[in-house]
Amino acid sequence: MALVEVERVWKSYPRRAGLKVEERAVVRDVSLEIEAGETLGLVGESGSGKTTVARMILGLTAPSRGAVRVAGVDLARASAAEMRRLRCQMQPVFQDPYAALNPRMRVLALVTEPWAIHGLNGGESAELSLLARRRAKRQRMRERATALMREVGLDESALDRHPHEFSGGQRQRINIARALALRPKLLILDEPVSALDVSVGAQIVNLLKDLQREHGLTYLFISHSMPLVRYLSTRIAVMEAGRLVETGEAESLCAHPREPYTQRLIAATPELPAVAQAQAQAG
Ligand SMILES: Nc1ncnc2c1ncn2[C@@H]1O[C@H](COP(=O)(O)OP(=O)(O)O)[C@@H](O)[C@H]1O
């Protein structure tokens, strides 16, 4: 069983057409699977429906038709408790590295918030006074937050600062740390480097590669850039106007694209410098 199974999914939104309101399908009959440990690249032009597919996998948007299963659980039938458990197992990282971070919170609070929400603390001894227990818990949170910072290439001092004190690339590292806090199996990466400079994006892409190797993570990597998708993915699914037009092993799909649309995506390669830099940095 694949970790994620998307089966014949449609998504429609109402749209005003003159005096009438009609349904417009923005995702049409999409089926795909993501195997544990792989990176599935989802590529397509802006507006092709990639984010809508991501939101349906995350359970943030319900499909109009079809089914999404994560770890064998049909999201439409999941109980609240099952949904909470699945939300710990899959975490999103979005394009805009600033929008996802509450500007009033310090990084320590931002990266420990998932633990507070999901009640992941425990371990303190009942012998201690309430005050001592609180202090011990705070210290443990800080230690774990420091470890997370190091994993994404930041140091402990980052914990005491606010999001606006960081560059775009550093903010995206904080978002990744937050996404990793609950030790998820699956990251849904929706254009995570599209808002960043080429060299900064290349560093983030390599960080994602390293984290995947260390933690055996599964990725859905979404981008409009074929070179970036090719660099990271084991398999690639190509979306055009709401439909999947082609799916295959990354190398063979790029070497022998069947669809004219895929050929056009490969020919339009403004992000090639980013990939060259990522490869150079990775050594
Ligand atoms: N909540 C919504 N209501 C109406 N239309 C939407 C909504 N979300 C997305 N769309 C439309 O669906 C289409 C696909 O959007 P999206 O999934 O964001 O594409 P992509 O991520 O590939 O750029 C676009 O035409 C967009 O305008």
Ligand SMILES: [Mg+2]
């Ligand atoms: Mg999008």
